Amino acid sequence: MLTDIALREAFSHVPQGVVLVAAEIDGVRHGLVASTFTVGVSLDPPLVSVAVQHSSRTWPLLRAHGRLGITVLGANQRGVTRQLASPDRERRFDGLDVEVDEGGALVLRDAPVWMTVTLHDEMRAGDHDLALLEVLAIDSSPAAAAMVFHRSRFKGLVEGDIAC
Numbered sequence: 695m696l697t698d699i700a701l702r703e704a705f706s707h708v709p710q711g712v713v714l715v716a717a718e719i720d721g722v723r724h725g726l727v728a729s730t731f732t733v734g735v736s737l738d739p740p741l742v743s744v745a746v747q748h749s750s751r752t753w754p755l756l757r758a759h760g761r762l763g764i765t766v767l768g769a770n771q772r773g774v775t776r777q778l779a780s781p782d783r784e785r786r787f788d789g790l791d792v793e794v795d796e797g798g799a800l801v802l803r804d805a806p807v808w809m810t811v812t813l814h815d816e817m818r819a820g821d822h823d824l825a826l827l828e829v830l831a832i833d834s835s836p837a838a839a840a841m842v843f844h845r846s847r848f849k850g851l852v853e854g855d856i857a858c
Contacts, residue, residue, distance in 0.1 A: 702846075706844070706845050706846050707844075707845070708844075709842035709843070709844040709849075710729045710730065710731070710842060710843050710844070711729070711731050711733075711766055711767075711840070711841075711842060711843075712727065712728070712729050712731070712766070712767045712775060712841055712842070712843050712848065713727070713728055713729075713731040713744065713764050713765060713766050713767060714726070714727055714763075714764070714765040714767060714778055714801075714802060715727075715728060715744060715746075715756060715762055715763070715764055716756075716762065716763050716765070716792075716799075716800040716801070717755075717756055717759045717761065717762050717763060717798045717799055717800050718794045718798045718800050719755060719759050719798060723786070723787045723792070723800060724752050724755050724756060724759075725752065725756075725778055725786060725787070725800065726746065726750060726752040726753060726756070726779075727767075727775055727778050727779040728744050728745070728746060729843040730744055730745035730746075730822070731743070731744050731764075731766075732744075735826060739814070739828050740828065740829040740832075741814055741826050741827065741828055741829070742764065742809075742811065742826075742827050742829060743824060743825060743826050743827065744764075744824075744825050744827065745819060745822040745823070745824050745825075746822060746823050746825060747821060747822055748821055748822065748823065752783075753823065757813060757816070757825070759798060760812055760813060761795075761797035761798055761799045761810065761811075761812055761830075762799055762810070762811050762812070762813075762827070763793075763794075763795070763799035763800040763801035763808065763809070763810055763811075764801070764807075764808065764809045764810075764811055764827070765801045765802040765805045765807075765808050766805060766806050766807035766808070766840075767802075767805060767806075767841055768804075768805050768806045768838045768839055768840060768841050769839035769840060769841045769850035769851075770804070770838075770839065771802070771804075771805065771841065772841065772848045774790060774802070775841075775848060777790075778790075790802060791803040791804065793808075795810060797810070799811075804835070804838070805835070805838065806834060806835055806838035806839070806840055807832070807833070807834045807835075807838075808832070808833060808834075809829050809830075809831060809832040809833070810829070810830045810831040810832075811827035811828060811829055811830060812827065812828050812830060813825060813826075813827060813828075814826040814827060814828040839851070
């Protein structure tokens with residue numbers, strides 16, 4: 695029988711990148727953390743995707759704003775990730791080094807990858823909305839260590855060969 699518990703356990707075997715989707719809207723910083731981010735959806739136009747739960751109160755604000763920052767969170771940002779995902783919306787960005795562009799797209803500094811995106815398309819996908827985001831600008835820090843969400847925990851990646 696297919697149950698939520700079986701799905702969550704099976705899906706947890708697939709490591710996923712963790713991102714902050716954020717913007718500053720009328721002087722207030724809004725963001726959500728997602729581990730449902732996919733890069734390379736399309737190269738022409740350049741598209742990435744993120745799936746957001748229907749219950750999100752932040753996504754409708756971000757969607758309406760249009761110009762968003764995406765920060766791929768790194769291994770040095772595990773604690774920051776918990777802070778950004780906390781229910782205390784007033785203090786999510788306290789003490790964080792951020793950059794906000796002229797359109798309000800907000801990214802964290804010292805991350806592996808950051809980009810500016812705009813909503814390209816959106817569709818309902820079960821209990822989530824799947825947003826296709828067009829990449830307007832992108833940059834990366836080659837020396838930054840990645841972080842993934844795997845087996846219900848935030849983890850760094852360890853390089854090495856796998857014996858076959």
